[in-house]
Structures are given as structure tokens and as C-alpha cells.
Amino acid sequence: MPQEYIPIAVLIILATGLAFLVVAIGHLFGPRRPTQRKGQPYESGMRPFGPGTRRMPVHFYLVAVLFILFDIEVVFFLPWAIVFRQLGLFGLIEMIIFIVILLVGYIYAWKKGAFEWE
Amino acid sequence: MDAALIIEWIIKSILLLVICITGFAYLTFYERKALARLQVRIGPNRAGPFGLLQPVADGIKLIFKEELIPEKADRLIFVLAPVVTVVPALVVLAVLPFGGVVNLFGREISLSVAGDVNIGILYITAITSISVYGIVLAGWSSNNKYAAMGGIRSTAQMISYELALGLGFIGPILLAGTMSLNGIVEGQRGMWYVVYQPLGVLVFMIATLAEVNRAPFDMPEAEQELTAGYHTEYSGMKFALFFMAEYVKMIAVSAIAATLFFGGYRGPFIDQVPWLGPIYLLIKVMILLFGMIWVRATLPRLRYDQLMAFGWKILLPVALLNVLLTAGVIMLFPGLGV
Numbered sequence: 001m002p003q004e005y006i007p008i009a010v011l012i013i014l015a016t017g018l019a020f021l022v023v024a025i026g027h028l029f030g031p032r033r034p035t036q037r038k039g040q041p042y043e044s045g046m047r048p049f050g051p052g053t054r055r056m057p058v059h060f061y062l063v064a065v066l067f068i069l070f071d072i073e074v075v076f077f078l079p080w081a082i083v084f085r086q087l088g089l090f091g092l093i094e095m096i097i098f099i100v101i102l103l104v105g106y107i108y109a110w111k112k113g114a115f116e117w118e
Numbered sequence: 119m120d121a122a123l124i125i126e127w128i129i130k131s132i133l134l135l136v137i138c139i140t141g142f143a144y145l146t147f148y149e150r151k152a153l154a155r156l157q158v159r160i161g162p163n164r165a166g167p168f169g170l171l172q173p174v175a176d177g178i179k180l181i182f183k184e185e186l187i188p189e190k191a192d193r194l195i196f197v198l199a200p201v202v203t204v205v206p207a208l209v210v211l212a213v214l215p216f217g218g219v220v221n222l223f224g225r226e227i228s229l230s231v232a233g234d235v236n237i238g239i240l241y242i243t244a245i246t247s248i249s250v251y252g253i254v255l256a257g258w259s260s261n262n263k264y265a266a267m268g269g270i271r272s273t274a275q276m277i278s279y280e281l282a283l284g285l286g287f288i289g290p291i292l293l294a295g296t297m298s299l300n301g302i303v304e305g306q307r308g309m310w311y312v313v314y315q316p317l318g319v320l321v322f323m324i325a326t327l328a329e330v331n332r333a334p335f336d337m338p339e340a341e342q343e344l345t346a347g348y349h350t351e352y353s354g355m356k357f358a359l360f361f362m363a364e365y366v367k368m369i370a371v372s373a374i375a376a377t378l379f380f381g382g383y384r385g386p387f388i389d390q391v392p393w394l395g396p397i398y399l400l401i402k403v404m405i406l407l408f409g410m411i412w413v414r415a416t417l418p419r420l421r422y423d424q425l426m427a428f429g430w431k432i433l434l435p436v437a438l439l440n441v442l443l444t445a446g447v448i449m450l451f452p453g454l455g456v
Contacts, residue, residue, distance in 0.1 A: 004235045007127040015208040019201040026355025039189035041262040067277040074284035081291040115430040117423035
């Protein structure tokens with residue numbers, strides 16, 4: 001294992017410890033006087049109605065799917081960018097072809113109204 | 119592997135955490151002061167000289183606040199969500215070079231937690247994505263419809279702008295030919311990349327504003343329509359953790375922007391005096407942070423449909439165009455930015 005990643009692991013462990021410590025401090029020092037009213041969801045002082053977790057508009061799901069598609073395209077850009085100077089003109093033309101294919105899907109999604117919100 | 123190396127790692131990690139927490143505390147103060155000045159007010163000035171102890175007072179107040187957990191909330195996830203949000207924000211700066219290599223106690227020490235990681239940018243993009251989980255879990259576990267709505271909105275917004283952010287990283291990688299942040303800083307020896315990447319900087323800045331949920335993209339915290347968003351039900355130290363995550367992320371993205379486009383820790387006389395590195399970086403980060411505060415004071419919040427349309431229809435194509443333009447220009451002038 002390359003040695004650079006051990007300090008990152010050390011940092012992650014320490015940061016997690018710190019975050020739990022902060023939560024614990026709050027639990028230790030904060031007063032606790034729960035009442036029935038305090039346990040209710042906060043809705044600006046109105047009496048809460050209906051369930052707390054509801055069905056979400058399906059549009060958010062569409063955004064998530066499109067994100068996965070386009071994010072993978074972004075991941076493909078990263079190694080290409082590093083070796084771009086070695087690839088030269090060949091790399092540029094390859095990437096233009098890749099982007100054109102990407103744009104076909106992008107325009108399709110746009111025309112289908114994936115980016116519109118009511 | 120010797121003991122000195124392990125001690126070095128632990129000291130560096132603790133130092134980074136201390137920097138993040140102090141930075142968070144004083145960034146809230148800096149923001150309140152700057153915002154107050156922009157609105158012709160004075161801002162906090164009671165606690166300590168010039169109000170300098172205000173963050174300490176706020177912290178002590180939050181420790182002694184009652185922490186409410188709603189009755190029907192998913193208690194485990196409710197407690198874990200702030201932790202999941204704050205840890206990525208704290209560890210993202212591990213790969214950032216705060217300076218070059220300095221000589222301390224007879225040891226060569228690089229001013230960065232992880233030293234020179236050759237996939238620094240990949241690490242940053244990977245880690246920043248994780249904090250989305252904390253926000254959506256917080257919204258979902260609260261059993262509050264406004265919190266759930268805020269969480270889901272925030273998720274959709276962050277993943278949409280992450281595309282433009284990821285493409286914004288490509289410009290400096292193309293110019294430097296490496297993903298190592300040290301390599302990118304070294305590549306800016308001759309000229310800052312902001313000169314070669316005017317469009318890229320713009321895309322990157324806008325996308326980072328949306329990533330850290332700052333105005334004018336602070337949709338998840340739209341208090342008029344969502345009461346507060348994903349952290350509606352949080353109080354006390356758990357609320358402070360969300361707050362900390364947001365502000366530490368502000369510092370982190372400013373430091374990353376400074377490193378990618380504004381020469382990082384480099385400045386005059388840096389080769390003679392390596393200890394100037396962190397000071398230059400601090401100055402650049404403070405200027406970029408002032409820009410963020412200025413934007414908050416100036417621009418009103420976008421409507422949600424405008425926000426999503428802007429991210430997908432304008433920012434994403436512009437970011438793609440920037441990548442192609444950069445590649446084309448490097449083709450024509452191969453010596454650029456090395």
C-alpha cells in the first residue's frame with residue numbers, strides 16, 4: 001500500500017472521533033426535559049398533519065439517473081486530460097467524437113423535458 | 119516505517135483539524151462582520167475586543183442547549199447524519215499542499231497531511247461527494263416533511279452541479295498534465311492558471327457555490343418555504359456540526375480554487391523562505407471567501423426550477439466547451455502552462 005494513504009486514514013479516524021466527541025459533548029451538557037409537544041415535528045407552530053416521509057416526485061429520480069450517466073463521462077475525461085499531451089491531435093479528435101455522442105444523449109434528454117420543472 | 123513518521127502523521131492530522139475548526143469559528147465571525155459592513159451595520163462587537171470572542175460565546179451557548187430528537191425520528195440515523203456530513207468536509211484538505219518542503223528538527227517535512235498524492239483531484243471529487251449522503255439522511259430521518267423536502271432538493275442540486283464542478287477540474291489537469299496538486303502548483307510557476315482558464319474559473323466558482331449550498335444557491339436552506347431545510351429538526355451540537363460542515367467546506371473549496379487557479383501557496387520569495395507558503399495561501403483563501411460573502415450580500419436566491427435549469431442547460435455545456443477550448447489551445451501552443 002502506498003505510504004501517502006496511511007496519513008489520510010489517520011486523519012479520517014481522528015476526524016470521525018472528533019465528530020462523535022462533539023455529539024457526545026452535546027448529549028452530556030445539554031439539559032433534557034422532553035414534553036409531548038417538543039417531540040412533534042416542527043412546522044412553524046402549526047399542528048403537524050400527515051406523515052413525515054412522503055412520496056417524492058419521480059423527477060428527482062430522473063435527475064439522479066442523468067447524473068450517473070454524465071458523471072461517468074466526467075470520469076472518462078480525467079485520464080484523458082492527464083495524457084493529452086502525449087496523445088496529441090489523435091486525442092483531441094477522439095474526444096470530439098466522444099463529446100458529439102454525449103451531446104446526442106444530452107439533446108435527447110433536453111427535448112424530452114428532463115431539465116424542466118413545473 | 120519508524121515511530122517519528124507515525125508521530126508526524128498524527129501531529130499533521132491534529133493540526134489540520136485544529137486549522138479547520140478555528141477556521142470555521144472565525145469564518146462565521148468574518149462573514150457576520152463583512153456582511154454587516156456591506157449592509158451598513160456594525161456586526162458582533164460585544165464579546166471581547168472587536169467582538170473577537172463571539173465564536174467562543176456561540177460555541178459555549180450551543181453546548182448547553184437542549185437537544186431535541188423528534189419522537190418518530192429514526193434515532194440512529196438522526197444522530198449519525200451530522201457525523202457523516204462533517205467528516206468528509208474535515209478530511210478533504212488532506213491532499214492540499216499548504217506549502218513546499220520545510221526543514222524542521224532536522225527532518226524534511228512537506229506542509230501537507232498526505233504529502234504528494236498523485237491522484238489528489240480524484241480524492242477531492244470522491245470525498246466531496248460523500249457529504250451528500252449526510253444531508254439526505256438527515257432530511258429523511260427527521261420525519262419532517264420540510265426536512266425531507268430540503269434534503270432531497272439539496273441532493274438533486276448538489277449532484278447536478280457536481281458535473282460542472284468535475285469538468286471545471288479538467289482545465290488545470292490538462293494544463294499541468296497531472297492530477298497531483300503539488301504538480302499543478304508547480305505548473306503555475308510562470309503564470310497562474312486563471313489567465314488560461316477565465317471560463318473555467320467562472321464555472322468552477324459557480325459550481326462550488328452550489329456545492330456548498332451558499333447563496334444564491336442556498337435552496338436547501340430556503341427559510342421562507344422550507345422553514346430551514348434538512349436541518350430543521352436539529353438543535354444544539356448536532357446543528358453545530360452541520361454548520362461546521364458547511365463552513366469548513368467553504369474554506370476547503372476556496373483553498374482548492376486558490377490551488378488550482380491562483381497559484382496555490384506560491385508567491386514572491388517562496389523559494390527562499392518556504393514558510394511563506396501557508397501565509398500566501400491564507401491570504402488567497404480569505405480573498406476568495408470574501409467573494410463568497412459578497413455574492414451572498416448582493417444576489418437574491420434563485421427559484422428552484424431556475425436553479426436546476428441553470429445547472430443543466432447553461433453551466434454543463436459551458437463547462438464542456440471550456441474543456442474543448444482548453445484542449446484546442448494546448449494543441450496549438452503545447453508549451454502552455456507547464
